[in-house]
Structure formats: C-alpha cells, structure tokens
Amino acid sequence: xxYDDVEIEDMxxxxxxxxxxxxxxxxxxxxxxxxxxxxxxxxxxxxxCSLYITVIYNIEDFLEQKSKKNLEPPKQQPVxxx
Amino acid sequence: MGxxxxxxxxxxxxxxxxxxxxxxxxxxxxxxxxxxAHVIALTSAGKVLTWGRGTSGQLGHxxxxxxxxxxxxxxxxxxYFITYVSAGWSHSGFVSDTGCLFTCGDGLFGQLGHxxxxxxxxxxxxSFFVNQHVAQIACGMRHSLVLLKDCTLNQVYGFGxxxxxxxxxxxxxxxxxxxxxxxxxxxxxxxxxxxxxxDHSAALTVDGHLYTWGRGYNGLSDAHxxxxxxxxxxxxxxxxxxxxxxxxxxxxxxxxxxxxxxGVLSDPEKLSPAKQLPDSKESILDKVPGLDGIKVxxxxxxxxxxxxxxxNGEIKTWGWGEHGQLGLGDTCDQTCPVTVSLGYILxxxxxxxxxxxxxxxxxxxTPCILC
Numbered sequence: 001x002x003y004d005d006v007e008i009e010d011m012x013x014x015x016x017x018x019x020x021x022x023x024x025x026x027x028x029x030x031x032x033x034x035x036x037x038x039x040x041x042x043x044x045x046x047x048x049c050s051l052y053i054t055v056i057y058n059i060e061d062f063l064e065q066k067s068k069k070n071l072e073p074p075k076q077q078p079v080x081x082x
Numbered sequence: 083m084g085x086x087x088x089x090x091x092x093x094x095x096x097x098x099x100x101x102x103x104x105x106x107x108x109x110x111x112x113x114x115x116x117x118x119a120h121v122i123a124l125t126s127a128g129k130v131l132t133w134g135r136g137t138s139g140q141l142g143h144x145x146x147x148x149x150x151x152x153x154x155x156x157x158x159x160x161x162y163f164i165t166y167v168s169a170g171w172s173h174s175g176f177v178s179d180t181g182c183l184f185t186c187g188d189g190l191f192g193q194l195g196h197x198x199x200x201x202x203x204x205x206x207x208x209s210f211f212v213n214q215h216v217a218q219i220a221c222g223m224r225h226s227l228v229l230l231k232d233c234t235l236n237q238v239y240g241f242g243x244x245x246x247x248x249x250x251x252x253x254x255x256x257x258x259x260x261x262x263x264x265x266x267x268x269x270x271x272x273x274x275x276x277x278x279x280x281d282h283s284a285a286l287t288v289d290g291h292l293y294t295w296g297r298g299y300n301g302l303s304d305a306h307x308x309x310x311x312x313x314x315x316x317x318x319x320x321x322x323x324x325x326x327x328x329x330x331x332x333x334x335x336x337x338x339x340x341x342x343x344x345g346v347l348s349d350p351e352k353l354s355p356a357k358q359l360p361d362s363k364e365s366i367l368d369k370v371p372g373l374d375g376i377k378v379x380x381x382x383x384x385x386x387x388x389x390x391x392x393x394n395g396e397i398k399t400w401g402w403g404e405h406g407q408l409g410l411g412d413t414c415d416q417t418c419p420v421t422v423s424l425g426y427i428l429x430x431x432x433x434x435x436x437x438x439x440x441x442x443x444x445x446x447x448t449p450c451i452l453c
Contacts, residue, residue, distance in 0.1 A: 003347070010245070012190070023171050023223055025324050025385030026405055026441035027119040027135075049404055049441075050348060 006030075006044070008037075008057035020044070024051060037062045095406030095413060097397075097422055097445065105131060105153045110448050116384070116439030117169030117221065122176075123153055128163030130156040130176060138172040139203025140187030146203055158204050159184065169439070170221025170278070176205055181215030181231060183208040191224040192260030193242030199260055210262050211239075222278035222296075223324070225249060228262060229276045229285075237273050238265040238285055246281035247306030248296030255306070267308040268293060279383065280324030283308075290316030292329055299325065299340025311339075313367055323383040323401075323438075328390075329367065334377030336390060337367040345417035347386055347402045370400075372418035384438030389445075390419060395434040397422040397445055405441040 003025070011020040014029070020037075021029040024046040030053045032044035040059055045052045105111070108125045115122040120134030120141060131154060132140075136147035142156050159176060166177035173187030173194060184205035185194040192199055195208045208216075217231035225242030227249075240249030240263060244256035250265035268285060271293075275286040281297035285308065293308040311329075315337070319330040326341030338344065370388075380391040387401030387408060398419035399408040406413055409422045424447075431450040436443060 023118060023440070025402070027439070 002043070002054040003051045005054045005056055008055055008061075011044075011055065020055070022053060024049065026051070034062060093406045093413065095409070096411040097409045097424060102153050104155065108153075108155065111446050113167060114435075114437040114444050114446060115167045115169035115174075115221075116437045116442065116444060117174070118171035118223075118440045119442075120169055120172075120174070121153075121437075121439065121444065122167040122169050122174055124164055124167045128165065128179065130159055130164050130167060132156055132174070135172070136203075138188035138201050140169070140172050140174045142174060142176075142186045142203070142205045144204045156205070166218050168219045168221040168226075168278075170226065171223040171440070173221055173226070174205070175219030175221050175226060177216050177219055181211075181217070183211050183216040183219060183228060185219075185226070189260075191243040191258045193221070193224055193226045195226060195228075195241045195260065195262050197261045199258075208262070218276055220276045220278035220283070222248060222282065222322075223280050224258075225278060225281070225283070227265070227276045227278050227283055227285075229273055234272070235269070236264045238268055238276060239263060240265050240283070243281070246297040247304040248278070248281045248283045250283060250295040250306065250308050253306050265295075265308065267295075275320065277320055277322045277327075279322040280385065282322045282324075282327065284320050284322055284327060286317060286320050290318060290332065292317050292320055294327065294339065299327070300342045311367060313337075315367075319381055321381050321383040323388070324385040324440075326383065326386075326388070326401075328370075328381045328383050328388055330378060330381045334379065334393065336370040336373060336378050336381055338370050338388075339367055341368070344386070344388070344401050345415045348404055348415050370419065373398075380435055382436045382438045382443075384443065385440040387438060387441075387443070388419075389436040389438050389443055391434045391436055395432060397424070397434060397436055399436075399443065402441075407438070407441050407443050409443060409445075 011022045014021045019031040019033050026049045028048035030044040110126045112126045113124040123131045133150045133153045162178040165179045168175045176184040186202045186205045189201045215231040218229040220227040225248045228239040243258045251263045272288040273285045274288050277284040283296045285293045292311045295305045295308045298304045317329045321328050327339035329337045377393040378390045379393050382389045389399045400416040400419045403415045433448045435446045
C-alpha cells in the first residue's frame with residue numbers, strides 16, 4: 001500500500017539524481033524520473049526501503065515538454081486492417 | 083551513548099554502545115535533536131556538536147558535505163551559550179541563553195526565517211527576533227515554529243511551508259512564508275513547549291493542555307489554526323512524528339494521536355481504518371497499549387516509530403522497524419511498546435533519554451552525578 005499521496009508540485013527536482021524527490025520517513029528520498037512520469041508511472045520509490053508513494057500529476061504537463069521539441073506533432077498511425 | 087541506526091553499509095538493529103571521543107570530551111549531553119538524517123547534540127555547557135547528512139548545510143560547519151560520521155563541534159556558535167536546539171528534515175535551529183535564534187540548512191521553503199528562500203551552511207541569526215527573547219525552536223519537515231520567552235501575547239511564530247496549515251497563521255491556505263508570522267488561536271494561554279515534525283505542529287500550555295495544527299491525523303482534514311484537544315487530561319510532554327503524535331500525562335501515562343499506520347507499515351493488511359467519532363472532525367487520543375502499571379518518564383517520536391523511558395530507566399520502542407530503528411535485534415514492526423535490551427547493567431543511578439529521527443534512534447545514559 002502506498003505510504004502517501006503526494007502532488008508533483010510538492011516534490012523537489014534533484015539535479016544530481018535527475019529525479020523528482022520527496023522525503024521518505026527512513027531518511028532517504030522517494031524518487032521518480034521525468035521519463036517515468038511521461039510513461040504514466042505514478043509510483044515513486046525509495047531506494048533504501050520498501051515504502052513508496054503515489055505521485056499525483058497531470059501526464060500532459062510532461063508530454064507537452066516533449067512535443068515542443070518536435071516541430072510536427074506525431075501523426076496518427078494508420079490502422080492496418082487485415 | 084547508545085545508537086541504533088541504519089548506515090550506508092549495514093543495518094544496526096540492536097543497541098550499540100558508541101563512544102565518540104569528540105562527544106565524551108564535550109561533557110554531558112542535555113539534549114539531542116534528531117532530524118531527517120542529521121543529529122544536533124547540546125551539552126550542559128551550552129556547546130553544540132552536529133553530525134550526519136550535510137547536503138543542505140544543516141550541519142552548520144560552513145560547507146555542504148554528503149555526510150559527517152563523527153560529532154563535530156559547531157565552532158561558529160562557540161561564543162554563545164546555547165540552551166535549545168532542533169533538527170528538521172534538512173534544517174537546524176539553535177537558541178542562545180540571551181534569546182538569540184540561529185538557523186541553517188535547507189531554506190527552499192522559507193523555513194530558516196531570514197526573509198528569503200536561500201539555504202545556509204553556517205548558522206545565521208534570525209534578525210526578525212533581534213529585540214525579542216526566543217526560548218525554543220521546533221523544526222519540521224519544511225517549516226519552523228518559534229516560542230518566545232515570558233510573552234503573554236504573540237508567543238508562537240511560524241515560517242516555512244504552510245500548505246497543510248502547519249504554521250497556524252491563517253484559515254486560508256498558505257503556500258510558504260520566509261519571515262515569521264504569529265500563530266493564531268493561542269491567545270490567552272501560556273505556552274511552555276512547541277513541537278514540529280513532518281507537516282504537524284503542537285504546543286503545550288502551562289496547564290497541560292495540548293494544541294495541535296497542520297496535517298490531519300489518520301486522514302482527517304488539515305487544521306489551519308491550533309485546536310485544543312478535547313481531552314481533560316493534563317500533559318507534561320508532547321512529541322510528533324510524520325503521521326502520529328505522543329503525549330505524556332503528569333502521572334506517567336502515554337497517549338497516541340493518529341497512528342493508524344503505526345507499527346503496520348510493512349504489513350498493510352493490518353492497517354486499521356481511521357478511528358473517528360461519527361460526525362467529528364476531532365482527532366482522538368488513544369491510550370498506548372501494554373503499559374498498564376508502568377509509569378513513563380520520557381517519550382520520543384520518530385517519523386514512523388516511537389520510544390519511551392519508564393521510571394525504572396527501561397527503554398521501550400514500537401512502530402516501524404524496517405531499518406532496525408526499534409533496537410530490538412530485528413527489522414520487524416511493533417504495534418505495542420517492547421523493551422530494548424541495553425546490553426549492559428546500569429551502574430548506579432542514571433538518567434536515560436531516547437531521541438528518534440527518521441528511521442534511527444539514539445539513547446543517552448547520563449550518570450546522576452553528572453546530571
């Protein structure tokens with residue numbers, strides 16, 4: 001079971017870990033990367049213990065950053081019908 | 083001094099006797115403050131030593147360090163006689179006998195009280211209180227509380243993150259403030275002690291009444307202003323964790339606030355639904371089980387574990403045990419207080435004290451000739 005639900009705005013960006021972090025009651029940090037967030041992952045884990053938190057965020061906020069880099073939005077793939 | 087804590091190399095699960103040369107030469111310890119991963123020791127001679135994680139400057143030695151393993155005297159405060167210290171998640175507070183307040187460490191949420199959001203790696207005097215006499219500081223995860231001495235009006239101040247109501251300064255939701263503001267709702271009562279941990283805050287009055295504010299316990303809604311616990315009991319000590327609080331009555335009984343996860347973090351199956359009176363928003367104090375006939379003298383709360391000392395000098399611990407922080411020789415959780423083996427016999431009368439941080443615990447044993 002998730003230790004806590006934490007909003008992304010309450011997490012801190014850690015340059016060294018390249019992750020969003022939040023204090024874990026063991027003294028270490030719950031961590032989740034931008035790549036995880038783009039994939040829709042909502043669990044941030046602590047590398048030192050069994051606990052994890054649920055990150056509350058809007059996936060669009062992270063996908064937008066990606067699409068800004070691409071000048072053309074990805075075209076929908078045609079569905080092939082057998 | 084005994085210590086059982088997690089290190090980077092191994093998990094220490096039982097009480098180990100540590101002899102720190104720098105600590106023993108500093109004289110008897112009057113107070114230990116345990117934070118997220120750092121410790122502040124205050125000696126009876128008013129000197130301060132710090133050790134542990136220093137990545138935000140919370141050790142106060144003028145540098146950012148990953149970790150200092152041995153207690154190191156805080157030379158920048160040497161000219162002061164320090165009377166009170168507190169350790170938050172990654173910031174520190176020090177109070178001198180002349181009522182000056184110094185802070186250092188992580189300032190990202192304004193929790194250092196200097197009017198900005200900078201972090202500091204050496205203690206700096208908080209100029210806001212320069213004309214007042216500070217008695218205590220309490221450092222939480224991202225906020226701080228200050229108690230002024232001999233002040234009937236505006237005794238308690240808060241600064242730092244206020245998102246969960248932990249500053250108690252307004253009914254409205256406050257993100258964070260970097261200059262102290264008065265905590266409201268404590269008018270007409272005399273406060274003798276303040277506590278902060280996680281996103282919780284508490285104050286104890288001279289009459290033994292307990293006020294709490296900040297994040298709600300057991301999933302209840304947050305309290306943005308101090309609320310007096312409806313209990314008619316008279317408390318002499320209070321201590322807070324990240325999801326629970328403990329209160330000690332004058333006759334040595336221990337009560338817990340919140341704590342439906344206490345001692346079951348590793349086994350969610352056992353998680354009990356939040357206890358709540360129907361139609362009540364008020365947190366409930368539950369008597370800690372297994373202590374019938376035992377008089378408790380001292381209590382301590384870590385992020386997710388608890389410790390107490392009985393009148394016989396026995397240490398008992400309970401709560402989350404994954405990192406050996408209960409000192410019971412294993413990594414199990416405990417829902418009731420269990421006696422810790424000291425591993426040696428106390429010679430003569432001694433004062434035993436326990437101090438809990440995030441996932442670690444310290445005990446001090448001071449022979450009474452030094453008390």
